[in-house]
Amino acid sequence: MPVATRHLGKPLKRKEDPRLIQGLAHYVDDIVLPGLLHIAFVRSPYAHAKIRSVDVSKAQAAPGVVQVLTGADVRGSIGAVPCAAQIPDMKAAPRPVLAHDRVRFVGEGVALVVATDRYAARDAIDLIEVDYEPLTPVVDPEKAIEKGSPVLYDGHKDNVAYRWELEGGDVNAAFKKADKVNKQRIVNQRLIPVAMETRGVVAEYKPGERQLTVWTSTQIPHLVRTQIAAMLDVPEHSVRVITPEVGGGFGSKLNVYAEEALAGYLAMRLGKPVKWIESRRENFQTAIHGRDQIDDVEVAFKRDGTILGLRVHIIADLGAYYQLLTPLIPTLTGLMSSGCYKIPAIRVEIVGVLTNKMSTDAYRGAGRPEATYLIERTIDLVAAELKKDPAEVRLKNFPKLQDFPYATPTGVIYDSANYPRSLDLALKLSGYKKLRQEQAKARKQGRCVGIGLSTYVEICAMGPSSAMPAGGWESATVRIEPSGMVNVMTGASPHGQGQETSFAQLGAEILGLEPGDINVIHGDTAIVPYGIGTFGSRGTAVGGTAVYKSLMKLREKLALLAGFLMDVDPAKLVFDGMKIFSKTQPKKSLPFGEVVAAAYTAKRLPPNMEPGLDATTFFEPTNFTFPFGAHVCVVEIDTETGDVKLVKYVAVDDCGNVLNPLLVDGQVHGGIVQSFGQAMLEEAVYDEQGQLITGELMDYAIPRAADMPWMETDRTVTPSPVNPMGVKGVGEAGTIGATPALANAVADALSPYGVRHVDMPFKRERIWKLIHKNGRRAK
Amino acid sequence: MPAEIQIRVNGKSYETQVEPRLLLVHYLRDILGLTGTHVGCETSICGACTVLLDGKAVKSCTVLAVQASGSEVTTIEGVSSLGPVNGNGLHPVQEGFWEKHGLQCGFCTPGMILASVELLRTNPNPSQTEIRQSLSGNLCRCTGYQHIIQAVEYAAKKMKSRKR
DSSP: OOSSSSSTTOOOOOHHHHHHHTTTOBBBOOOOOOOOOEEEEEOOSSSSSSEEEEEHHHHSSSSTTTEEHHHHTTTTTTTTBBBOOOOOTTOOBBBBBSSSSEOOTTEEEEEEEEEESHHHHHHHHHTTTTEEEEHHHHHHHHHTTTTTOOOSSSSSOOOOOOEEEESSHHHHHHHHOOOOEEEEEEEEEEEEOOSOOOOOOEEEEEETTTEEEEEOSSSHHHHHHHHHHHHOOOOGGGGGEEEOBOOOOOTTSSSSOOOHHHHHHHHHSSOOOEEEEOHHHHHHHOBBEEEEEEEEEEEOTTTTOEEEEEEEEEEEESSSSOSSSGGHHHHHHHHHTTTTSSOOOEEEEEEEEOOOOBBBBTTTTTHHHHHHHHHHHHHHHHHHHHOOOOHHHHHHSSSOOGGGSEEOOSSOOEEOHHHHHHHHHHHHHHHHHHHHHHHHHHHHTTTEEEEEEEEOOOOOOOOOGGGGGGOOEEEEEEOOTSSOEEEEEEESOOOOOOOHHHHHHHHHHHHHHOOEEEEEEETTTTTSSOOSSSTTTTTIIIHHHHHHHHHHHHHHHHHHHHHHHTTSOOGGEEEEETTTESSOOTTTTHHHHHHHHHHHOOOOOTTTTTTOOOEEEEESSSSSSOEEEEEEEEEOOOOOOOEEEEEEEEEEEESSOSSOOHHHHHHHHHHHHHHHIIIIIIOOOOOOTBBBBOTTTTSSOOOGGGGGEEEEEOOOOOTTSSSTTOOOTTTTTHHHHHHHHHHHHHHHHHGTOOOOOSSSSOOOOHHHHHGGGGGGGGO | EEEEEEEETTTEEEEHHHHHHHBBBHIIIIEEEETTTTOSSSSSSOOOOOOEEETEEEGGGBBBGGGTTEEEEEEEGGGGGOOOOOOOOOHHHHHHHHHHHSSOOOOSSHHHHHHHHHHHHHHHOOHHHHHHHHHHHHTOOOHHHHHHHHHHHHHHHHHHHHHH
């Protein structure tokens, strides 16, 4: 990265915003095609049932109905929903695009209607009669693996999807020599991602060109193209996927869904364009869920607070079927269970369990929030046991600077970090010492105040292909047009992260232009090179590095050409102010546009130089990156109501070098508030019949503006050695770092009431009961 | 039985035959093609569909088109006409969202902007707490709201300086 920057690191306001703030952007539902038909789904009201028969006759006769299809109709014509994750000895749990003989969760698609407008389609699904034979639902993952539990799949002997183990260091020895051992069950509840835009698909087939175009709200357009082509058994080059504006993903759109393939199938079968827009209820029931782990944690430690060993047993509720990455997510928890601590011995056992619920998969953070939560709660439990300050126990167990790159016993290599620095800064910014004094005073007054710390590390910039289910590189083509306009085509598919701006800053910096001269194109498989997509905080560190490398290739070519034209040393050329000039002979200068034009007119080129200005890079990272940080927060609990109020939040994050601080702050804020949602409000609740009783925004609370205090954010900068820009990634840091800080604060607040640990979400009823045990105050 | 409605949207008059059950948001989006208003939840919780109905913010996913007959509707496409507009053609609230990074995916933004316009009409000088309270009917999953608060503060300041 150039040292003195004109554009990089600056808080440039976003290039994508003018269309978004004026209602001029196009999301999937804004796409209208002539003759467009609308799809609606019949979905199972049972969590577990056999389908005896489906009567579609009344629906077929309803006004406006063009087509009705059942699972039996499409069986054999469309492949199962794909899962890219493979774990040794994993049992099969493939999801048919429509159920034909058995349903395994509430909301599973059973039949569909295509009609001339969305109201007619919605009316007609009520006319379809499905005869179900209810089966006993399997809801509780612990009971699901007991002997005698009903089993979801006929060919399986039980509901265990897989067992996965990992051990590094001598765990038994660590526990033997420990002064103390602490055990705690730590539950990470099931969550619903709730992107503000639900899923949606438009599909159109042009038989003359044999071209199926699918507009879909996704984070991974190319992977969707590959998978839809496979599911429909058509050549991949006959499928084009376009990702228009995407109204939030958070992992819920890092997937390939049944509805995407069905829309493509219907467009081909009917010869007419079709649209499906998910209702919010469908979004709750049928877009992937997140988290849902029961973690039993045992920690061995010395009296001075040194952690010697860790045993983690994870029951991961996978739901009924595998979506794209379902089985993989809990293994990320295993890999990151060391947290930002030097723990010599760790053993992790995971039991993946099939239940009659929607699949869990990658929800913002995907496996790492669970890891951070369990280790950060554990550190606080150790501190409480030893009556030490939690900051002191953390400092004691951080790896030293000279330990980096640091290899954990779980087999990952942390690239770079300075954990004490970020903790020190967070303690300083929050006035930690004073906060503790104020807390002591407040307690004397009978107030219930808690202070929570979290020091986190996460794994992101996913990632080296060797460790990824479908390739971990990213692509970028940069094409400088004859006019001098720069087109950046990225295989990453941003959806709110702001890469149209940050990549333009990068282009402007490297080529000496203005961000307005750089146009970033993404999300169309017919235009951009094959890409992996935007998830796992990889957009900048992997996608951006591909852009950087392509830009550098073109800069080099332009320098050679300009040097040739001006007869100066290309190595001494400077790109700035829309000019290319010599550092040593500043009078030797050419306008950027003139050099670009020379590359296209091709009258005077250096020997062996090809005309044109186009460079493509497929960047393969050598490792993940490991952002880190320290968060401090203060909560006050109303002992009469159990209401937990967040009164202060300080976040210090280190995501390496920063391209645009405004965008980084936005990611951090959003992540913290999503964490707040998990800690305080959100919980996907299935009842014992497997009904999702938090199936709407009316019953599932996500954070509102009034829930939050002002958040103070700051940064330390520890560049990553993994990529030339030294960036790490920040998309998920907030959801990884903040939840444990909030939980630690609540546990700290309740400690005078003899509470060691309380599971999320910290709803009033739960907190009130802990304070008022046996009908009166504990204490 | 279709019903006839007369409605003014962003300063233009329309007379349309609609199904009585047609939602205002679908009238705006599907019949008038004003797709800047989004449907987020269909239960009036999320506020993505917020428009101004005779100057007041309403959730157009739970208003029938026939209920809006005889009224004036302002959507995100027409908000700049409420002025005072800057040289860039933007309402100060739109400008605030741009300047302060008050949006990421942009899906909640049109509703958030219209709810903010309504707030500043009734309370031109809101405190942060008042902004947070009055935007609590509009959900955003991306920004964590902090930059939205700053966007509204920016707009309030700008609108005050215009009036002087």
